[in-house]
Amino acid sequence: xxxxxxxxxxxxxxxxxxxxxxxxxxxxxxxxxxxxxxxxxxxxxxxxxxxxxxxxxxxxxxxxxxxxxxxxxxxxxxxxxxxxxxxxxxxxxxxxxxxxxxxxxxxxxxxxxxxxxxxxxxxxxxxxxxxxxxxxxxxxxxxxxxxxxxxxxxxxxxxxxxxxxxxxxxxxxxxxxxxxxxxxxxxxxxxxxxxxxxxxxxxxxxxxxxxxxxxxxxxxxxxxxxxxxxxxxxxxxxxxxxxxxxxxxxxxxxxxxxxxxxxxxxxxxxxxxxxxxxxxxxxxxxxxxxxxxxxxxxxxxxxxxxxxxxxxx
Numbered sequence: 509x510x511x512x513x514x515x516x517x518x519x520x521x522x523x524x525x526x527x528x529x530x531x532x533x534x535x536x537x538x539x540x541x542x543x544x545x546x547x548x549x550x551x552x553x554x555x556x557x558x559x560x561x562x563x564x565x566x567x568x569x570x571x572x573x574x575x576x577x578x579x580x581x582x583x584x585x586x587x588x589x590x591x592x593x594x595x596x597x598x599x600x601x602x603x604x605x606x607x608x609x610x611x612x613x614x615x616x617x618x619x620x621x622x623x624x625x626x627x628x629x630x631x632x633x634x635x636x637x638x639x640x641x642x643x644x645x646x647x648x649x650x651x652x653x654x655x656x657x658x659x660x661x662x663x664x665x666x667x668x669x670x671x672x673x674x675x676x677x678x679x680x681x682x683x684x685x686x687x688x689x690x691x692x693x694x695x696x697x698x699x700x701x702x703x704x705x706x707x708x709x710x711x712x713x714x715x716x717x718x719x720x721x722x723x724x725x726x727x728x729x730x731x732x733x734x735x736x737x738x739x740x741x742x743x744x745x746x747x748x749x750x751x752x753x754x755x756x757x758x759x760x761x762x763x764x765x766x767x768x769x770x771x772x773x774x775x776x777x778x779x780x781x782x783x784x785x786x787x788x789x790x791x792x793x794x795x796x797x798x799x800x801x802x803x804x805x806x807x808x809x810x811x812x813x814x815x816x817x818x819x820x821x
Contacts, residue, residue, distance in 0.1 A: 509615060510538045511593045511608070511682070514585030516578050518545040520599035521554050523632075523730055530602035532562055537595075542567045543585045546575035551599075579695035579703035586694065594685050596678040600632075600730040603679070607727060610720030611682050621687040621715035626651030627677040628725030632732040650677055650729070655719045659769070662712040667811075668775045678704045679727040680720070687715055702754040709758060713768055745820045752783040778804060778812050785816035793817070 513531040517524060524542075531540045542555045542565065555567050568588055570576050586594065593615070597603065611623045629648040652673035656664055664672025691714040695703045711717065720726070741747060759780040762773045781804065785797040797816050801807045807816065 509536050509593055509608075509612065510591040511536050511595050512585075512589035512591040512685070513537055513540045513595045513597055514543065514582060514589060515540060515597050515599050516543050516545060516581040516585065517547065517551050517555060517599045518575065518578070518581070519547050519549050519551060519734060521547075521550045523600040524551060524554050525558065527597055527599050527602050528558055528565065530604075530607075531595075531597055532564060533603070533605065534608060536608060538564060538591050539589070540565050541585045541588055543581045543588075544569045545577070545581040546570070546573060577697060577700060577703075579697035579699060582703075583694045583697060586688070589685060592685055593682055594688065595682045597727070598679060598729070600732065601627075601679050601727060602730070603727050604628075604725055606721060606724070607680075608682065609726075614718055614720060615682075615684075619716060620657075620718050622681060622683040622711065622717040623720040624676045624682075624717060625680040625720040625726040626722045626724060627680050628728045630728050630730055632730050649725060650675065651722045652676060652719060655722065657718040658716045661717045661719070662709075662769070662772060665712050666709055666772050666775055667779075668769075668771050670811075675705060676708065677727070677729065678708070679729065681708075683711075683715065691715060696757050699753055699757060701750045706754055706757050710761060713765065713772070743818055743820060748783060748786045748815075748820065752780075752787050755780040755783050774806075778806055781807060782812045782816045786818060 511534070515527060515531070520527075528540055528542070531537050542558070544552050544555050544567065558565050559567055566588070568584060570580070570584065582596065593611075610625060614620055614623050627650045629650075652664065653671055656672065660669070663669040665674060665676075667674050693707070693710055693714050696706050697703070699706055755776065758776050762768055762776050781800050785793055785800065788796055797807070807813065
């Protein structure tokens with residue numbers, strides 16, 4: 509199997525060399541696409557220096573050389589990728605030696621379009637450790653709870669089927685390039701956060717995904733002071749604003765997906781209504797939630813009600 513690894517690069521001068529080296533350790537990785545996103549630090553210079561170290565490394569920038577965000581940057585990488593399979597890697601993370609072990613076997617089945625696994629955590633700063641632990645408790649391994657394939661991944665990742673786990677990391681995902689191009693899916697570049705989660709939910713409907721190694725890490729996420737996702741405090745106003753944007757994107761998408769299971773459509777709609785309520789205040793929040801609960805009694809279930817009526821921290 510021949511793989512393109514897409515690495516979006518922004519303010520990553522301290523970490524990039526390790527990330528690139530971790531991808532180049534695999535002979536099946538035929539190209540590492542560094543997509544530099546207008547970094548104010550020396551990331552571009554680091555990228556240019558890396559070009560001389562291995563012919564598999566390729567460097568791209570947006571035409572205007574400005575910052576466009578992770579979604580648009582990954583989309584540019586997808587556009588430039590030329591190999592049979594595509595994998596992703598954040599510039600402050602790195603692959604472990606077992607990264608593609610499951611893929612080598614699973615992709616022998618031509619009906620499988622994508623494989624994903626578990627990611628571990630390395631704390632690069634003490635502040636990063638504190639912010640991560642506050643938000644994610646002490647779960648250093650991000651993974652799903654049981655093996656699944658196809659529709660079961662969709663039902664699990666959307667939360668329709670409880671107990672699966674609502675997220676896996678892009679660093680652990682490998683996709684057949686042609687299948688991704690055929691379905692036409694791209695990252696939503698209007699989302700500043702959660703564009704990976706948005707992509708994963710949609711991908712789990714468009715393609716047949718299968719769990720790979722989920723009981724141990726296949727990649728490591730570097731947690732430090734500048735991680736955007738850990739900087740937003742759990743249950744804060746910013747937290748709910750960004751989650752609402754995610755569910756606005758997903759809800760809008762469900763309206764045009766005629767073959768999406770009704771249970772998935774309904775669950776995403778309820779989550780959208782939940783986080784719409786969560787972004788309101790005072791009497792407006794109470795009246796909105798009461799009205800929507802009359803129309804959709806399922807909103808009274810704890811999994812929806814908790815966030816809708818939660819006071820912001």
